[in-house]
Amino acid sequence: MIxxxxxxxYYSTESVIHRLDPRVKLVGTLCYIISxxxxxxxxxxxxxxxxLAMVIWLSRVPVKFMIRGLKxxxxxxxxxxxxxxxxxxxxxxxxxxxxTITKEGIVTATTMVLRxxxxxxxxxxxxxxxxxxxxxxGMEKGLGFLKLIKVPVHExxxxxxxxxxxxxxxxxxxxxxxxxxxxxxxxxESKNLIKKAKALVPLLVPLFVSAxxxxxxxxxxxxxxxxxxxxxxTKMKPLIYKKRDAAGxxxxxxxxxxxxxxxxxxxx
Amino acid sequence: xxxxxxxENLTFDYIRRDDEGNVEGITTAVDNVSLxxxxxxxxxxxxxxxxxxxxxxxxxxxILYPTEGTVYVDGKDTxxxxxxxxxRQSAGMxxxxxxxxxxGQIVEExxxxxxxxxxxxxxxxxxRVEESLKAVHMYEYRKKSPNRLSGGQKQRVSIAGVLAMxxxxxxxxxxTAMLDPSGRKEVIRAIRALNDVEKIxxxxxxxxxxxxxxxxxxxxxxxxxxxxxxxxxEVFSKVEKxxxxxxxxxxxxxxxxxxxxxxxxxxxxxxxxEELICQLS
Amino acid sequence: MSIILDHVRxxxxxxxxxxxxxxxxxxxxxxxxxxxxxxxxxxxxxxxxxxxxxxLLMPTSGxxxxxxxxxxxxxxxxxxxRRHVGLVFQYPEHQLFESDVxxxxxxxxxxxxxxxxxxxxxxxxxxxSVGIPHDLFYVSPFDLSGGQKRRVAIAGVLAMxxxxxxxxxxTAGLDPAGRDEILSLIKKLHDEKKIxxxxxxxxxxDVANYVGRxxxxxxxxxxxxxxxxxxxxxxxxxxxxxxxxPAVTYIMAALKKKGLNVDTGATTIDEALYSILGAxxx
Numbered sequence: 001m002i003x004x005x006x007x008x009x010y011y012s013t014e015s016v017i018h019r020l021d022p023r024v025k026l027v028g029t030l031c032y033i034i035s036x037x038x039x040x041x042x043x044x045x046x047x048x049x050x051x052l053a054m055v056i057w058l059s060r061v062p063v064k065f066m067i068r069g070l071k072x073x074x075x076x077x078x079x080x081x082x083x084x085x086x087x088x089x090x091x092x093x094x095x096x097x098x099x100t101i102t103k104e105g106i107v108t109a110t111t112m113v114l115r116x117x118x119x120x121x122x123x124x125x126x127x128x129x130x131x132x133x134x135x136x137x138g139m140e141k142g143l144g145f146l147k148l149i150k151v152p153v154h155e156x157x158x159x160x161x162x163x164x165x166x167x168x169x170x171x172x173x174x175x176x177x178x179x180x181x182x183x184x185x186x187x188x189e190s191k192n193l194i195k196k197a198k199a200l201v202p203l204l205v206p207l208f209v210s211a212x213x214x215x216x217x218x219x220x221x222x223x224x225x226x227x228x229x230x231x232x233x234t235k236m237k238p239l240i241y242k243k244r245d246a247a248g249x250x251x252x253x254x255x256x257x258x259x260x261x262x263x264x265x266x267x268x
Numbered sequence: 269x270x271x272x273x274x275x276e277n278l279t280f281d282y283i284r285r286d287d288e289g290n291v292e293g294i295t296t297a298v299d300n301v302s303l304x305x306x307x308x309x310x311x312x313x314x315x316x317x318x319x320x321x322x323x324x325x326x327x328x329x330x331i332l333y334p335t336e337g338t339v340y341v342d343g344k345d346t347x348x349x350x351x352x353x354x355x356r357q358s359a360g361m362x363x364x365x366x367x368x369x370x371x372g373q374i375v376e377e378x379x380x381x382x383x384x385x386x387x388x389x390x391x392x393x394x395x396r397v398e399e400s401l402k403a404v405h406m407y408e409y410r411k412k413s414p415n416r417l418s419g420g421q422k423q424r425v426s427i428a429g430v431l432a433m434x435x436x437x438x439x440x441x442x443x444t445a446m447l448d449p450s451g452r453k454e455v456i457r458a459i460r461a462l463n464d465v466e467k468i469x470x471x472x473x474x475x476x477x478x479x480x481x482x483x484x485x486x487x488x489x490x491x492x493x494x495x496x497x498x499x500x501x502e503v504f505s506k507v508e509k510x511x512x513x514x515x516x517x518x519x520x521x522x523x524x525x526x527x528x529x530x531x532x533x534x535x536x537x538x539x540x541x542e543e544l545i546c547q548l549s
Numbered sequence: 550m551s552i553i554l555d556h557v558r559x560x561x562x563x564x565x566x567x568x569x570x571x572x573x574x575x576x577x578x579x580x581x582x583x584x585x586x587x588x589x590x591x592x593x594x595x596x597x598x599x600x601x602x603x604x605l606l607m608p609t610s611g612x613x614x615x616x617x618x619x620x621x622x623x624x625x626x627x628x629x630x631r632r633h634v635g636l637v638f639q640y641p642e643h644q645l646f647e648s649d650v651x652x653x654x655x656x657x658x659x660x661x662x663x664x665x666x667x668x669x670x671x672x673x674x675x676x677x678s679v680g681i682p683h684d685l686f687y688v689s690p691f692d693l694s695g696g697q698k699r700r701v702a703i704a705g706v707l708a709m710x711x712x713x714x715x716x717x718x719x720t721a722g723l724d725p726a727g728r729d730e731i732l733s734l735i736k737k738l739h740d741e742k743k744i745x746x747x748x749x750x751x752x753x754x755d756v757a758n759y760v761g762r763x764x765x766x767x768x769x770x771x772x773x774x775x776x777x778x779x780x781x782x783x784x785x786x787x788x789x790x791x792x793x794x795p796a797v798t799y800i801m802a803a804l805k806k807k808g809l810n811v812d813t814g815a816t817t818i819d820e821a822l823y824s825i826l827g828a829x830x831x
Contacts, residue, residue, distance in 0.1 A: 010373065012411055133373050165373055168415055179605050180644040183636040184705060185628060185660025202656065205646035209691070217368035224329050224361040225371075225429065226353055226385040236380035236393045316724040317695050418591060445722050448591045448751045450791045475724050514726030519754060519796035519818065526822045532829070541800050548825070549807050 011128040017059035018129045021239055022138025024248040029126045031252050035259040036115050036122075044262045045114055051255055052118060052125075061128045069124040070117060077113050084109035132164040134237065140230075141239050154230030162218065170211060177206050272437050272469045273305040273328060273359070277337035280323055297323040299492035300337070305471065307436065310463045312480035312500075313473045315489035316514035321473050324489070325441045328471065329361040342436055357386060360430030364442040366422035375417075375425050376401070376410040382433040393432075400431040403466065404458045420451025424458050431462070437469035438462065445475060452476065477504070477518045481539045488513060505536030520544055550616050550633065550712045550745070552579040552602060557611035559597055571597040573769040574611070579713070579747070584739050586756035586777070587749045589766035590791040595749055598766065599715045602747070603634040632661045635711030639718045641702030645690040650681065650701050653690055657709045668708075675708035676701070679734060696727040700734070707738070713745040714738065720755065728752075732759055753795040757781065757816040765792070778814040797821045804828075 017025070032051070039048060056066060070077075090104030127135070136157040147153050178188060181202045188203070190196050280298040283291055297320045305311050315321040326332040327339050330346040342358045344351040360382075363369045372378025376397050383393045401407040404424040414422055423443050430438055440459065444452040456479050463470045472479065480486055486503045488496035490513045496503055504510070504517045507525045517525070524538035524547075538544050559572040571594050579585065589595045600606040601613060604620050604627040613620050615630055638644065647653035651669075654676055658668035676686065679700040685693065690701055703719070716735065720728040736759055739746045750756050756763060756777065763780040765773040767790040773780050781787075784794035784802070794816075801813045801821060810831065812824040 010413065012374075012413070131373050131377070133377050161373070162371065165371070165414075169367055176638065177644055179600065180636075180638045180641065182605060183603055183631055183638070184657040185631055185709070186656075187628075187660070202644075202646045206644050209646075210643060214365075214368045217363060217365055218371070220326075220331060221361075221363055221369035222371060222381075224331060224356060224363075225382040225433065226356050227381075228353070228385065232387045233384050234387050234390060234393065236377065236384055236390060236397070238390055317727060449793065450590055475722075477725070511726075514724050516725035520800060523797065523800060523818050523821055526818060527825060530822065530826055532826075541796070541803055544800060545803050545807055548804065548829075549809065 010131045011061045011065055013060050015058060015060040015129065016244065017055060017125065019244065020129075020248050021241055021245040022130050022134045023142045023239065024245045024252075025126045025130055026135075026138050026142060028248065028252045029123055031256055032122045033119055035256060036118055038259050038263050040263055044259060045111070045118075047255075047258055047262060048118055052122060055125055056121075059125055059129050061125070065128055066121045066124050069120050073116065073120055077116055080116065081109045081113045084112050133161050136161040137235070137237070137239055154233075158230075166211075166214065169214075170207070173210055174203070174207060177203055177210075269306040269308065271304045271340070272307045272309075272342055273303075273471070274340040275301055275303055275324075275327070275334075275337065276340075277302055278324070278327060278334045278339055279336040280320075280327065280332060281335045282323075296492055298327070298334075301492070301494055302337075303487060303494065303497075305437075305469060307469055308463075308467050309469055309485065310460075310483045311469075311471045312483035312486045313471065313489060314475075314477070314480060314486060314503075314515055315473075319489040319513075320492040321489045322441055323492075325361070325439050325471070325473055328359050328437070328439050330355045330359075331361075353386075357433055358435055359437045359439060360433055360435035362423065362426050362430055362438065362440040362443050364445050366419050366426060366446065369426050370414045370422060370429075373413060374410075375406065375412050375414060378414065378425060379410075379428045379432050382429055386433060396432040396434070397428075400428040401425075403431055403462065404428045418451060419447040420454040423447065423451070423455045427455075427458055427462070431466075431468075435468065437471065439471045439473070441473050442475065443472075444479065452479070477516050477521075481518060488515065500539055501537035503537075504539060550581055551614075552634075552713065553614040554578075554601070555612045555614070557601060557608040557613060559601065559606060560609045570769050572601075572608075575769075575771060576611075577764065577771060577774065579745065581712075581745060582739075582743050583745050583762060584736075584760045585745075585747045586760035586763045587747055587766065588751070588753070588756060588763060588792060589772075593766040593790075594769040595766045596717060597769075599636060599717060599747065599749060602713070602715055603631045603636050605636070628661070632709050633711055634713045634715065635706040635709055637703055637706050637714070637716040637719060639721055641705075641719075642690075642695070642698035645698060645702060645705075648689060649687045650676070650690050650693070651686045653701065654705045654708050657705055661709055671710060672704070672708045675704040678707060678738065679704045680730075696723055696730065699723070699731065703731075703734075711744065713747070715747045715749070717749045718751065719748070720750070720752070728755070735759070753781070753793060757795045757797070765790075777816050781816050782814060 036048060039045060056063060085101060085105045086099045088102055088105035088108050090102035092100050092102050094101045140153050140157040143153050186199060186202055188199050190199060278298055278301045279296065282295045282297050284293045284295065286292045301324060313321050323332065327334060327346065328341060330352055333347045339346045341355045344355055346355050370378050371381050379397045379400055380393050383396050388396065398407065401410055404427050406421060406424050406428060409417065409421065414425060444455050447455065459470055459472060460482060462468045474480060481500045483500055486498065486500055487494050488503060495513055504521045507517050507522065510517055518539060520541055521538055524534050524544050528534045534547050554575050554577050557572055557575040558570065561569050561571050575598065587595050597606065601608060607621060615633065618625060620630055645653050647656065651672060654672040655668050658671050681697065681700055681704065690698060693701065720731050723731065732755055735746055735748065738744050748756065748760060760777065763775065763777050764771060765780060772790060773783060781794040781798045784798050787794055797816055797818060801811050801815050804811050805813050809828050811828045815821040815824045
């Protein structure tokens with residue numbers, strides 16, 4: 001069912017990774033992404049893959065959940081792979097009409113695809129092991145310094161958290177409204193672009209009406225529960241660094257050093 | 269017993285405006301309502317769609333303020349700004365749509381939302397979350413995502429969310445309207461337990477007559493006014509009047525009423541099967 | 550225009566982890582002019598079932614025949630099927646989108662390929678049959694009351710002149726008088742226009758008062774399929790699957806136990822009344 005989409009969905013289980021402070025995971029994800037752009041050779045990718053595999057194993061999230069995140073970008077992967085494979089100039093290996101596969105093409109296509117896959121899977125680890133609330137808490141606290149320059153950090157974090165909660169609900173609603181309009185003969189599969197845009201009106205109007213109604217209801221419910229912004233609020237799950245978080249930072253640092261070392265020193 | 273809620277000549281007007289913002293008309297949603305509720309009571313409010321019962325409910329939580337008249341919650345005037353948070357803390361509110369009032373991504377985080385807003389210390393938040401979830405028998409679901417729960421379970425989480433704020437009174441605005449019969453039963457059972465065990469004042473607004481037979485008193489609203497008031501027995505003995513107000517009576521009551529009309533010597537306002545059988549044999 | 554379901558199975562597929570059979574081997578026949586109540590608790594498969602009746606969902610295995618033709622055939626016109634089988638979803642007023650009531654109701658018949666005039670005529674008739682007064686025809690649907698919105702939404706499906714009308718919880722959220730109004734409207738449509746009606750409902754009282762046949766679903770299967778009297782006779786089994794019989798059934802059973810010779814098959818207030826009075830007179 002549509003409720004099961006993984007994008008930004010939390011996978012509930014107990015693991016070291018789940019228990020890590022969200023700030024560690026945020027920094028870790030950021031560092032991992034940076035590392036993907038630092039490494040330039042197969043050994044580097046091997047290290048990145050081992051690191052990722054280790055984290056996934058530690059997180060106890062079934063690998064298929066990680067791979068599911070990739071489904072969304074299959075097309076992107078194919079396009080990136082295709083263009084790099086056929087249109088990278090260099091030493092030709094095989095050629096047919098306008099299409100030429102070069103040695104360089106194979107290398108760039110592979111690195112490109114690997115990079116994207118690692119990037120998506122790396123960020124999935126974060127979203128799958130961190131509740132969105134926890135994640136926004138991490139951002140709120142991690143970016144707390146921005147409050148000094150009048151950025152409403154708490155409000156932004158709250159908005160993100162609410163948006164994440166309502167994504168599955170609104171997706172389900174979209175599905176329902178679509179079905180109801182199809183039952184009244186609406187055609188959402190027309191090839192004609194103008195017709196297609198017109199066909200969306202019976203879907204979008206009710207969807208917006210519903211989203212506004214929900215937003216209104218939610219605002220009332222929050223006020224009724226004494227919500228008045230970040231001021232004077234305490235936390236049920238305050239973020240306090242523990243020993244394992246220090247260890248987490250250390251592992252990230254170590255990984256970065258290894259990546260830089262491989263990138264700089266080993267030449268293939 | 270102390271009064272937990274008092275309204276004095278409460279009137280509320282919705283002002284309708286046209287596109288330019290000129291006043292088009294005024295709808296009086298609540299019209300000169302005076303009532304009082306004692307601490308620990310179980311009150312039910314019945315009324316057709318548009319009878320003003322939801323508008324009345326929103327006054328108890330200081331979401332709306334009276335156009336005329338006064339509302340006191342636990343002795344505090346709701347129109348006074350400095351009482352706002354006290355009023356909202358003492359009178360919690362549960363709404364109709366279970367999806368639109370759960371803020372947290374995880375059950376326990378949602379229940380903790382209210383206490384967080386009140387500035388309760390972390391350790392106490394956890395205690396409150398635990399006891400509230402246990403009170404509605406949802407403790408074993410504390411780590412679950414609300415999206416995975418049934419409607420009845422979601423409403424029980426919402427009730428726990430209000431309970432965790434330690435209110436004196438809970439207002440429930442048609443909490444069962446979107447549930448199936450078994451969900452309805454579990455929510456009503458939870459509400460009755462709050463009243464019986466935790467001694468919290470309950471104000472239940474509903475369309476389902478069967479849910480009100482355990483109330484201490486029922487108020488029936490019509491066109492913004494209180495049209496009837498009394499114990500369930502008193503209110504449900506007036507079958508014809510309730511039907512005129514677009515309402516109904518429980519099936520047992522209706523059958524007993526018809527039997528009485530056919531000449532059987534039955535008393536008015538029979539509410540349970542046991543009562544009916546007792547009187548028939 | 551009968552509908553036949555032959556060993557229909559439907560599996561929800563989502564990713565690799567959650568596979569669940571929403572329908573398991575459903576076989577049934579719905580005849581012309583029937584008034585059927587479809588009951589079952591949330592998740593029993595009843596919503597999935599009704600979405601098969603107009604081809605919104607297609608069976609994973611098994612076949613569905615409408616008027617003798619297999620709707621899974623590649624050349625079968627699903628749009629035509631949807632004209633014959635109208636489906637009113639739960640809270641149908643949430644699907645209103647036009648700037649005025651009349652245009653919203655015209656939407657369906659226009660999609661079915663009717664020309665402007667014919668579509669307007671059928672929309673007009675549909676709005677009249679659900680009792681919407683003329684002065685509300687050009688009002689924004691969002692300005693109507695809850696009960697009126699629901700009628701307009703039902704008219705939006707009726708305007709396609711369906712032979713079969715499926716309604717999913719048409720009375721949800723309405724006050725008691727609103728419930729009665731919608732149900733008697735549906736009964737009128739059934740009696741006067743001879744439309745086959747399938748009413749999906751949680752309320753045993755509603756179902757007992759109106760329908761001639763009840764299909765009880767549980768766990769993706771048909772649990773019972775019989776007249777209301779015979780279905781409610783199984784009230785203990787119904788309780789086991791999270792349902793219950795109308796209050797009257799329980800009263801009659803309790804009276805019988807007390808030694809009063811009443812008809813335990815009575816399911817409506819009227820039947821109970823006659824039966825009790827009769828038993829007492831004897």
